[in-house]
Amino acid sequence: MDDNYDLVVIGAGPAGEVAAELAAVFGRKVLIVERNTPGGVVTTTGGAPTKALREAALYLTGYRQEEVYGVRAAAPLEAVMPTLGARIEHVRDVLQEAVAHRLAARGIAYLQGTARLDADRTVHITSPDGLAREVTAHAVLIATGSRPMHYPGIPFDDPDVYDSDTIYSLRTVPKHIVIVGGGPIGVEFATVFTALGIPATLISNSDRLLPNIDGELAGLAADEFRRRGVQLVLGAGANKVSRVDGRLTVRLSTGTVLAGDAVLFAAGRAPNTEGLGLEPAGVRLDARGRIVVDRYYRTTAPGIYAAGDVVKPGLASNAMQQGRAAAAHACGLVFGVEIDQTASSAVYGLPEVAGVGATEEQIQATGIPYAVGRCNLAVTPRGAIAGHGGLLKLIFRADDRKLLGVHCFGDIASEVVGLGHVVLQLGGRVELFLTLALNTPTYSYAYHDATVDGLTQLTKLMGIADSRGTGDAAQ
Ligand SMILES: Cc1cc2nc3c(=O)[nH]c(=O)nc-3n(C[C@H](O)[C@H](O)[C@H](O)COP(=O)(O)OP(=O)(O)OC[C@H]3O[C@@H](n4cnc5c(N)ncnc54)[C@H](O)[C@@H]3O)c2cc1C
Numbered sequence: 134m135d136d137n138y139d140l141v142v143i144g145a146g147p148a149g150e151v152a153a154e155l156a157a158v159f160g161r162k163v164l165i166v167e168r169n170t171p172g173g174v175v176t177t178t179g180g181a182p183t184k185a186l187r188e189a190a191l192y193l194t195g196y197r198q199e200e201v202y203g204v205r206a207a208a209p210l211e212a213v214m215p216t217l218g219a220r221i222e223h224v225r226d227v228l229q230e231a232v233a234h235r236l237a238a239r240g241i242a243y244l245q246g247t248a249r250l251d252a253d254r255t256v257h258i259t260s261p262d263g264l265a266r267e268v269t270a271h272a273v274l275i276a277t278g279s280r281p282m283h284y285p286g287i288p289f290d291d292p293d294v295y296d297s298d299t300i301y302s303l304r305t306v307p308k309h310i311v312i313v314g315g316g317p318i319g320v321e322f323a324t325v326f327t328a329l330g331i332p333a334t335l336i337s338n339s340d341r342l343l344p345n346i347d348g349e350l351a352g353l354a355a356d357e358f359r360r361r362g363v364q365l366v367l368g369a370g371a372n373k374v375s376r377v378d379g380r381l382t383v384r385l386s387t388g389t390v391l392a393g394d395a396v397l398f399a400a401g402r403a404p405n406t407e408g409l410g411l412e413p414a415g416v417r418l419d420a421r422g423r424i425v426v427d428r429y430y431r432t433t434a435p436g437i438y439a440a441g442d443v444v445k446p447g448l449a450s451n452a453m454q455q456g457r458a459a460a461a462h463a464c465g466l467v468f469g470v471e472i473d474q475t476a477s478s479a480v481y482g483l484p485e486v487a488g489v490g491a492t493e494e495q496i497q498a499t500g501i502p503y504a505v506g507r508c509n510l511a512v513t514p515r516g517a518i519a520g521h522g523g524l525l526k527l528i529f530r531a532d533d534r535k536l537l538g539v540h541c542f543g544d545i546a547s548e549v550v551g552l553g554h555v556v557l558q559l560g561g562r563v564e565l566f567l568t569l570a571l572n573t574p575t576y577s578y579a580y581h582d583a584t585v586d587g588l589t590q591l592t593k594l595m596g597i598a599d600s601r602g603t604g605d606a607a608q
Pocket residue numbers: 143144145146147148149166167168169170172173174175178179180181183246247248249276277278279297318405408409440441442443446447448449450451452481
């Protein structure tokens with residue numbers, strides 16, 4: 134292997150993989166260094182294993198079948214657990230092999246090892262067997278991701294205190310699990326444990342679940358999770374976890390003490406910057422320990438870029454956009470620098486909550502006149518067939534009906550918002566949905582009904598009483 138590259142990428146997660154791919158597609162000589170397995174957190178402990186667990190739990194326990202069909206074909210939990218584990222392993226293997234295959238197919242050199250920077254963009258790599266080597270590069274991308282945040286007072290060395298990395302090694306089926314953190318990780322695990330029949334208490338120091346999601350949907354989600362058996366404790370921080378008489382206790386800021394057999398701490402993530410030699414290399418961190426970058430994902434050191442969770446822990450989708458933008462700039466490509474600025478996210482609770490664009494609270498804060506169209510998914514043909522409800526909410530500007538935000542709560546909300554995402558990106562108006570002959574029965578058909586409702590709300594907002602425009606204000 135020649136030791137000089139156009140681009141050396143540290144970390145083969147979503148940000149690193151797509152950056153390497155883009156550079157290779159444009160003929161650049163690329164090396165990717167990964168200390169663990171190709172695919173990053175998405176394949177090890179993140180999106181894919183959590184959603185594989187969720188999918189398998191739904192299938193094997195027949196969760197929510199009873200309310201629709203009156204029967205629930207469920208296997209006992211002890212029998213289900215090994216199958217869940219095997220399924221997660223299988224999904225991991227498939228995805229890690231797929232990433233390794235894509236990298237190899239594009240001619241990207243791959244080295245397993247831990248990388249560290251030196252001055253003049255030299256990268257030191259220590260392989261698992263202790264061998265060291267050095268490579269140089271025209272540009273280096275740091276895409277080392279993040280890890281669960283650990284706090285003082287939380288004994289992560291206790292075998293029954295878990296974070297989102299270690300939860301897969303759960304020793305026994307707990308009689309009751311306490312989950313700290315009302316963000317996506319806490320919500321996803323709390324609803325999956327509940328589906329598995331394991332009582333779960335979810336604690337958040339915020340007054341609402343999922344602070345980044347539209348407030349109306351977050352409220353609906355909280356109500357639904359409670360109805361399905363998740364114990365929610367909001368507005369209370371977990372300060373201390375201890376073992377008392379063999380059981381774990383969680384002390385809350387309100388003074389309440391909760392007991393459980395297992396605790397999952399899911400209260401944010403910290404960027405992986407340690408041991409990278411960032412300071413001597415001239416790469417500056419902010420007060421929260423995240424790498425400082427400009428709009429091209431350049432760090433403060435010439436020729437060194439950073440992208441993904443190491444810049445700000447977030448979503449795989451955003452990490453990939455940033456990785457591409459960084460690689461495009463590093464390779465001198467004039468396109469591809471622009472990244473999707475439309476905030477989009479999905480939380481795979483049971484059911485899912487997803488949104489793209491502005492939330493209603495964000496729009497209210499701007500003072501822009503707006504209208505909202507809603508559709509109850511339960512009365513759409515697809516919802517009636519499934520026996521499941523939910524909400525599609527379209528928010529648009531009153532003056533020109535330009536779409537501002539799309540939010541959904543329901544079975545496949547993460548997929549449903551995709552259509553709205555495209556219209557938002559194109560700057561479309563809400564009535565565009567009426568021009569589409571959307572398939573039915575689909576949940577997406579709800580865009581029609583939500584649009585009609587939204588236009589009806591708009592006429593009320595404008596004081597137009599009926600279709601002839603003879604509203605009170607006009608008289
Ligand atoms: C439980 C959970 C569920 C999630 N679910 C979703 C979801 O449903 N949808 C979504 O969009 N996002 C989800 N995320 C977030 C998503 O996983 C991250 O945003 C994404 O993985 C970030 O990608 P990345 O490439 O920046 O970093 P990572 O995926 O963390 O990859 C970084 C890689 O760098 C390697 N590395 C670190 N240091 C070094 C070093 N010194 N030398 C060599 N290699 C190194 C690591 O081993 C790792 O493989 C979830 C996260 C978690 C924890």
